[in-house]
Structures are given as C-alpha cells and as structure tokens.
Amino acid sequence: MPTDFESELLRQRNEMVQIQLRKRGIHDERVLNAMAMVPRHEFVPWQLQREAYRDSPVPIGEGQTISQPYIVAYMLQALRLHFEDEVLEVGTGTGYAAAVMSRIVREVYTIERFETLAGDARKMFAQLGYENVHVIVGDGSEGYASAAPYDAIVVAAAAPRVPEALLSQLKKGSRMVLPVGSSELQQLLLVTKHDGEVDRRYLDACRFVPLIGKQGYAVEH
Numbered sequence: 432m433p434t435d436f437e438s439e440l441l442r443q444r445n446e447m448v449q450i451q452l453r454k455r456g457i458h459d460e461r462v463l464n465a466m467a468m469v470p471r472h473e474f475v476p477w478q479l480q481r482e483a484y485r486d487s488p489v490p491i492g493e494g495q496t497i498s499q500p501y502i503v504a505y506m507l508q509a510l511r512l513h514f515e516d517e518v519l520e521v522g523t524g525t526g527y528a529a530a531v532m533s534r535i536v537r538e539v540y541t542i543e544r545f546e547t548l549a550g551d552a553r554k555m556f557a558q559l560g561y562e563n564v565h566v567i568v569g570d571g572s573e574g575y576a577s578a579a580p581y582d583a584i585v586v587a588a589a590a591p592r593v594p595e596a597l598l599s600q601l602k603k604g605s606r607m608v609l610p611v612g613s614s615e616l617q618q619l620l621l622v623t624k625h626d627g628e629v630d631r632r633y634l635d636a637c638r639f640v641p642l643i644g645k646q647g648y649a650v651e652h
C-alpha cells in the first residue's frame with residue numbers, strides 16, 4: 432500500500448503532466464508517458480521532495496539545478512526521439528532528464544563534470560533498475576567520442592556557441608538541442624545535421640547554468 436505521502440506525490444506528478452505539460456502544448460505521447468512514469472521526487476535532494484513537481488527549477492547542490500519540468504519536456508519533444516535511438520546528454524545533474532529519455536530510447540549516455548552528482552545519479556539509476564543509462568564523468572563540451580555517433584544530443588547547460596565536437600558526434604539527419612547565448616540569457620537552439628550542412632532553428636528564450644569546459648565557458652560566472 433502506498434503511504435499518503437507517496438499517493439500525494441503521484442497526484443502531483445499526474446497534475447504536472449496534465450497542467451504544466453499537456454495544457455501548454457507538449458503533445459509527444461512518448462515524452463508525456465515517460466514523465467508520468469519517472470519519479471522526479473527521487474532525483475531531488477530529500478529535503479526538497481515536496482517541491483519536486485512544482486513549475487520551476489529546483490536546486491540540487493554544487494550550485495546547480497534540475498530543470499523545470501516543462502523545459503525538459505520541450506527539449507525532448509524537439510528531438511523527436513525514437514525507441515531505437517542512442518542519445519547523449521551533456522549535464523547529468525540529478526539524472527532526471529536522462530531517466531526520462533531512458534524510458535523512450537534504447538541507450539542514454541550522460542556526462543557530468545561533478546563526480547558527486549554523477550555518483551548520485553548512477554546510484555538512483557541502479558535503485559530504479561534503469562539499466563540503459565550510462566553515466567560518464569568528464570567535460571561534456573567535448574562530447575563523448577567512445578559511444579558516438581548519436582541519434583540525438585541534448586545539452587542541459589548554456590554554451591557560448593555550438594560546440595564543434597558535439598556537431599561532429601551527431602549522425603547525419605540527427606538533431607541536437609542546446610541553450611546558446613550569454614551566461615545571463617540564452618535561446619534554445621535546435622540543430623539538425625544534414626549531409627554537408629547544418630540547419631539551425633531558434634526556439635524560445637531560456638536560462639540555464641553555464642556549460643563549463645573546453646568548448647563552453649572557461650570559468651564559472
């Protein structure tokens with residue numbers, strides 16, 4: 432029997448899907464189903480579990496945040512994920528977005544610069560039995576060449592420009608979504624790699640923590 436607290440979290444999760452996502456135009460059923468399935472509250476620090484389903488980012492330690500549910504859904508929907516895809520995420524954070532993707536695609540590789548965050552995410556994937564997520568510690572601005580090329584790449588930290596390494600690790604015909612701009616304000620950019628050319632389409636304004644690394648920002652702002 433679920434406790435009252437667990438039932439309340441489940442109610443909040445369903446409400447998040449209906450009100451924050453579906454009503455605001457998220458229509459990809461695979462994304463909606465995955466977000467209805469993954470227990471977001473397990474990925475936030477335990478003191479903030481009651482805040483997990485609110486319509487905003489939540490602090491997660493190391494000065495980082497777990498993104499607002501809507502932005503996670505919006506980015507994943509833009510990627511048009513398919514069940515056979517192999518996907519790279521840059522910026523594991525809590526592991527929540529990787530967990531959501533793992534319910535949609537075949538394999539998820541997720542790279543994080545903080546060992547602490549990567550370790551906690553790895554433990555949570557093991558606890559939930561999500562075996563198709565692989566956590567790597569390193570500078571994700573250079574991608575993760577060992578498992579490249581990818582069918583899709585999602586970057587959860589703001590880059591000054593599109594990192595060349597990430598472009599080179601995308602398959603032809605594949606898509607990448609990332610926030611690009613200054614450390615204060617960015618635009619979400621959807622990049623599609625075609626044979627010999629790259630199509631760039633700007634989506635909404637957004638605000639992410641900076642991508643710190645060789646092909647990102649040099650230092651934390």
Ligand code: SAM
Nearest residue numbers: 522523524525527528543544571572642643644
């Ligand atoms: N997707 C995460 C989740 O679901 O919790 C939220 C990601 S948080 C907005 C951005 C993350 O990117 C932070 O954990 C930060 O440490 C990480 N990050 C920043 N620069 C990075 C880099 N060069 N390589 C890997 N991770 C990086």
